[in-house]
Amino acid sequence: MASSIADTVKENQIFAQAVPHEVRTPLSRIQLAAGLLRKNNADVNQLALLDNIDTYIDDIDELIGQVVAFSKLNTKQDEDEADFYQTIELKPFISARLQTLKPDSNINIELDIDESIEITTNPIYLRLLLDNLVQNALSHNKSSVKIVVKAIDCAFELSVEDDGPGVPIESQETIFFPFARLDKSRSRKTGGLGLGLAIAKAACKRMNCELSVQNNHKGGAKFICKFTNYLLK
Numbered sequence: 001m002a003s004s005i006a007d008t009v010k011e012n013q014i015f016a017q018a019v020p021h022e023v024r025t026p027l028s029r030i031q032l033a034a035g036l037l038r039k040n041n042a043d044v045n046q047l048a049l050l051d052n053i054d055t056y057i058d059d060i061d062e063l064i065g066q067v068v069a070f071s072k073l074n075t076k077q078d079e080d081e082a083d084f085y086q087t088i089e090l091k092p093f094i095s096a097r098l099q100t101l102k103p104d105s106n107i108n109i110e111l112d113i114d115e116s117i118e119i120t121t122n123p124i125y126l127r128l129l130l131d132n133l134v135q136n137a138l139s140h141n142k143s144s145v146k147i148v149v150k151a152i153d154c155a156f157e158l159s160v161e162d163d164g165p166g167v168p169i170e171s172q173e174t175i176f177f178p179f180a181r182l183d184k185s186r187s188r189k190t191g192g193l194g195l196g197l198a199i200a201k202a203a204c205k206r207m208n209c210e211l212s213v214q215n216n217h218k219g220g221a222k223f224i225c226k227f228t229n230y231l232l233k
Contacts, residue, residue: 020064027064031057066195069128070178073202081122088126089118090149090158097130101138108144117149117156119227125203129211132200133160133223140164140221154228161222166215175213176201 034053041047091113103109119126137145141162148159167175174180179194200223204211209227216222 020068023064024061027057027060063195066199070195070199070202073125073128073199073206084122084124085120086123087118087120088123089115091115091117093123093126094130094147094149097127098134101131101134103134103138103145106143107138107141110144110146113147113149114151114156117151119207121207125206128203129200129207129225130158130160132196132203133225136160136196136200136223137162137164137221142220152226156227158225158227159222161216161220163218163220165221166219167213167221172213176211 030053034050034057038047038050041050091111094111094113098109134145134147137160141164144163146159146161148157148161150157171180176197178198180197201211204225207227209225211223211225213221213223
């Protein structure tokens with residue numbers, strides 16, 4: 001029975017990684033066709049429809065990337081996993097990721113990061129965790145996002161919070177489920193595709209830490225990741 005379960009898990013993993021690859025082939029053909037239709041086309045209405053098609057293609061391509069990332073995070077860890085580990089100083093790492101994400105200049109980004117904290121882990125996991133939490137905050141904030149890293153006893157916390165509508169108490173567990181949908185205030189209309197927080201949770205699990213959410217004093221969402229080990233410079 002154990003062998004049967006293992007085979008089923010392996011088949012599911014292969015399926016989850018093969019489907020996105022197969023989908024990208026017809027998707028690239030649609031993109032090519034849209035590009036050909038755009039040439040020498042002066043009809044405003046048709047061009048607007050082609051713009052919509054391009055947007056849908058981008059959404060599908062992003063979703064495919066998220067599916068692949070989520071699938072890989074939920075596969076069995078390789079025996080040589082430790083070979084990919086690096087010691088990372090969190091302040092410069094977070095600052096670099098913010099430059100890559102390019103938040104709107106109208107959003108106030110506040111950083112409160114203990115410069116003495118660094119972690120030894122796979123940088124891909126840390127990037128997936130941070131990027132998805134920050135992108136979520138950027139999608140739901142009203143005017144500000146705050147990122148805090150602080151030492152607590154023999155651990156440290158990384159938190160990302162915003163001043164948006166927050167997360168209802170009854171949804172603070174299910175929000176990490178793939179394609180979870182909350183009330184209209186934090187719905188897909190804000191730009192999310194439904195896998196970002198599930199990826200963040202899975203990346204957290206890979207690093208042996210815990211991810212949770214609560215509402216801050218402003219009523220916005222505050223995502224907290226607790227790391228059980230860290231190094232001081």
